[in-house]
Amino acid sequence: MYETILIDGTDIKVPGKRLLRVWEDVLETPLLRGDDLTVTDADGQDSVDERPFDAFNLNIQLVLKDATDALYNEARRVLTRMCKPDGTVTLTRRLAYTAANEEHTATARYLSGLKPSAMFAMVDSDLTLVFKVLDGFWSGPTDTVTTGAVTVLGDVRTRRMTITFTGGTNPTLTNSTTGDSVTWTGTVGGTPVVVDVETMTATQGGTDVSGALTWARTFPMTLAAGTNNLSLTGGGSVSTSYTPAYL
Numbered sequence: 001m002y003e004t005i006l007i008d009g010t011d012i013k014v015p016g017k018r019l020l021r022v023w024e025d026v027l028e029t030p031l032l033r034g035d036d037l038t039v040t041d042a043d044g045q046d047s048v049d050e051r052p053f054d055a056f057n058l059n060i061q062l063v064l065k066d067a068t069d070a071l072y073n074e075a076r077r078v079l080t081r082m083c084k085p086d087g088t089v090t091l092t093r094r095l096a097y098t099a100a101n102e103e104h105t106a107t108a109r110y111l112s113g114l115k116p117s118a119m120f121a122m123v124d125s126d127l128t129l130v131f132k133v134l135d136g137f138w139s140g141p142t143d144t145v146t147t148g149a150v151t152v153l154g155d156v157r158t159r160r161m162t163i164t165f166t167g168g169t170n171p172t173l174t175n176s177t178t179g180d181s182v183t184w185t186g187t188v189g190g191t192p193v194v195v196d197v198e199t200m201t202a203t204q205g206g207t208d209v210s211g212a213l214t215w216a217r218t219f220p221m222t223l224a225a226g227t228n229n230l231s232l233t234g235g236g237s238v239s240t241s242y243t244p245a246y247l
Contacts, residue, residue, distance in 0.1 A: 007082045154246055159198050175228050
């Protein structure tokens with residue numbers, strides 16, 4: 001299913017230059033980071049908060065080949081320019097489905113795989129490019145949900161979302177599926193309040209109004225993959241734009 005990977009938007013596989021050989025570790029589940037975090041709910045019950053995923057290495061095996069040494073070296077230099085060992089790149093994995101392609105992105109750092117060595121055979125060589133996927137998961141295209149029983153895309157929970165409260169007084173968005181909620185205390189009025197869940201901040205018309213935020217749990221609002229039951233109290237309306245998390 002995994003047919004294509006792009007580095008900063010450029011396909012890593014070019015016919016006659018770089019041939020994709022084996023997709024190893026693309027489906028590897030990264031380790032969880034840190035210890036289980038126990039959170040005491042309002043009723044005194046302890047629940048275990050979901051831990052973030054740790055960064056993991058992604059190995060991409062290629063066959064680099066060309067008709068002459070000169071063309072081979074040029075193809076390897078093109079790959080070298082695509083891989084930035086002192087910085088980060090955006091990796092994209094393009095999944096081909098019957099209905100349409102689906103693309104997931106991840107911020108990654110190139111680690112190794114292109115350094116020339118005596119083992120390199122000119123014209124035709126096996127390469128293993130090693131990248132570290134820094135967030136531990138892949139991000140899908142942004143999706144938006146409102147309230148009720150909503151379907152959240154992805155494989156695992158996500159905190160990458162913005163919540164927009166429009167109108168209402170002391171609006172509270174509750175996810176009864178996960179036990180999370182967030183409240184903005186005050187009258188929203190004609191200018192919406194936009195909450196960045198990942199940074200736990202809020203703005204209203206460009207003004208920082210984060211001090212009016214309260215969270216039901218120690219960590220921010222989350223959306224679980226699958227069905228979530230979202231409800232709004234305090235009047236007005238709400239919409240949530242989130243980034244699905246894929247493994």
